[in-house]
Amino acid sequence: MSEGTGEARDGEKPSRILVVANDEPTRAALRETLEAEGHEVILAKDSDAALDHAAAGDVDLVLLDLLVPGTDGIEVCRAIRNELKLPDLPVVFVTTLQDRETRIRGKAAGCDDFLGKPVDPLELAARVEVLLKVKAYHDLVAAQRRLAEEELEKTRARLLQADRLATLGTIAAGVGHELNNVASVLTHTASFIRAHAAEGKPPEPDDLVALERGAAHLAEHAKNLLHLGSPGHDHIEVLDMMAVVSDVLAMLNVAGRTKRVNVMTSGPTEPVKVAFSRTKLEQILVNLLTNAADAVMDQPPEYRIIRIEVSADEDQKRASCLVEDAGCGIPADHLSRVFDAYYTTKPPGKGTGLGLAVVKSLIEDAGGKIAVESEIGKGTAVRFDLPLAPPSC
Structure with a gap:
């Protein structure tokens, strides 16, 4: 050669x-x-x-x-x-x-x-020239496609972070109120301990327990807020979907988003395990549950109901989660747009329109699917699934 x-x-x-x-x-x-x-x-x-x-x-x-x-x-x-x-x-x-x-x-x-x-030299030169022009065109298209894909990924990352920050702001507002309550308990407990110390007495055991619980409460909220706002570099781990649902519900309850809502959960006795990012799964559930809570908030108390059902299909190797509310429902002609970025049925200032778009992206990137069913006057049901973690996990 x-x-x-x-x-x-x-x-x-x-x-x-x-x-x-x-x-x-x-x-x-x-x-x-x-x-x-x-x-x-x-x-x-x-x-x-x-x-x-x-x-x-x-x-x-x-x-x-x-x-x-x-x-x-x-x-x-x-x-x-x-x-x-x-x-x-x-x-x-x-x-x-x-x-x-x-x-x-x-x-x-x-x-x-x-x-x-x-x-023939002339035929060779002509054929080569044409094919090289075609090759150059394909190379240009491929380069433009790569640039478009890179920009799309950057835009997707910005969208994901924008929704995280918007969700974080919503949760933080409620958590702030709860933290004020915790701070008040800690302040009063500290004053009791100080008074005992002035009298030369040791702290009461109950006061020490109150301090420990208050500190643990603060630490838990700090961890939740940090996880929710953290961009990128998500750690994949094996999660029990029902356990994550419970954690998110506890956080939303503390934040005041579900305190006036009757949330009913159901699931199998065995863990439903998925290999996923905890941050992303929390973000998915926070979006779906806050949407459901908002949908029923104007209903009479007996209709402020959210139903959450976690299940596993071992044959299909899928984990499924249903979030269903008894709210006013979504018009049929709006259902095709609920996953569009910036589309929202909430009043101005009450939603960014990013939540469901990001949720759909997170689920589909993990090999899952999401679907919405709704009927005016009866409520909305959102079901998503994810691949089950391998049995060895």
Whole structure:
């Protein structure tokens, strides 16, 4: 194998063309014509060398003899398409075989064109120019797609964090009230201990217990708030979905979001385990449960009901969670939009419209599904599922 270097025209980087042929006259003729056109030529004598060069990813076009030593040209082309996953790399067969069966086999393997031997220099230059333009177009589209995907991922990350912060603000407002209550208990307890100390008495055991509980309460709230607002780098762990539901309900109750709501939960006695980020699962549940609480808040007390049902389908290997409210429901013509970013049925200032869009994204990224059913005057049911954790976990 040897390489030849052509000079690029108009200061452009020369295209790299791989010539795979067994006979020296064919290699020499192709090299001479291509270098005269300003291309860089790479020569290969057999199929292994050809695939090595193609796999390196720095080839713009392949001129391939059907009778190349080793694996024949048809199989080399098929390997470029199927094994190397290079659908946009132009491959042209250079061959004396011009029968219909050969052309059918070549097209089935993924070749782009045929050139007959002996190769006409003008025809070669014209075919190569067209295929290189097509390759350049595909490369441009692929680069633009990569940039779009990167920007989409950045936008998704910003959306996720915006919803976390909005949710955090909502929860923090309620938690702040509760923390004031805890602080009041701690202040009074400290004053009792101080009074006892002034009299030379040790603290009462109940006062010490109150201090410990108050400190634990504060620490728990701090942990919840930090988890909820934390961006990225989520730790995947095996979680019992019902246990996480209970934790989120406790947090929402402390925050005052569910204190006037009758929440009924049900689930199997055995843990329903999922391998997921606790932060993300909490975010999903906080969004769904606060939406349900908001939906029933204007109902008479006996209709302020939220039902949560966790279940597992061992056959399908899915964990499922249903969040159902007895609220006013969503109009049928609005249901198709509930997962759209910034769409909300809440009054101005009461919602960002990001919650369900983010929830859907988090669930689907983990291989799950989410669906909403609603009927005016009867309420709304949201069901999502996630893959069950493997039994060994």
